[in-house]
Amino acid sequence: MTPPVLPGEMVRLRPIEARDADRLWDSLHDPEGMRLTGTTTSFTREQIDEWTATVADRDGRFDWAITPGAVRDGELVSDELIGEIVLNEIDPVSRSANLRLQMLPDYRGRGYGREAIEHVLRFAFATAREDGGPRLHRVGLDVLTINPRAKALYASLGFVEEGRLRDVYRDGDTWSDAIVMSILEDEFREHQR
């Protein structure tokens, strides 16, 4: 589903497009990002080209490019992808979805990830009259225990720990647990006050 542009102060979210293929390809070859997200699948360049060109048309998900929000003389300084954020596995019956995101290595630890999640949750939980979002009730995710930065960030945004999946991801020669977390619509609204 084609996501709306979500403008912000530090970041601006826009739909993923074919021109994002180079940067997404690079992010798929970032060893730290792969390790921290438990990514083991490898993709061909053709698959990435096809994905970026068509993902906006796929059902059950919204994929955004995170781009800089900075404006100079009324114009965006850059519209290049610096990360991606995705609401997938959208189930309209339970009104739930999964969230995942990844910043490119040079753009981590600067507050961009936090702001991007806030924009997506605002859209995810918006009531129909507000902006035609998916009106979700629950947004969930799982985070590897080797990724304390991401886990702390989610907790500070109001995500609640639900449980632990033991040894569910490979980490080199060993394994990592994952913590299952979620935030419900009322918790998000309460957290925004």
Ligand SMILES: CC(C)(COP(=O)(O)OP(=O)(O)OC[C@H]1O[C@@H](n2cnc3c(N)ncnc32)[C@H](O)[C@@H]1OP(=O)(O)O)[C@@H](O)C(=O)NCCC(=O)NCCS
């Ligand atoms: C996880 C990720 C998306 C977060 O985005 P980001 O822009 O780097 O995060 P932010 O700068 O907005 O915030 C990071 C927070 O974690 C805190 N933090 C940083 N390192 C930390 C650590 N080792 N332990 C605990 N907290 C840490 C920061 O202080 C900051 O908290 P604050 O907002 O209260 O100051 C990004 O780092 C990333 O892409 N990492 C690699 C891929 C990944 O891990 N994806 C998530 C998979 S679940």
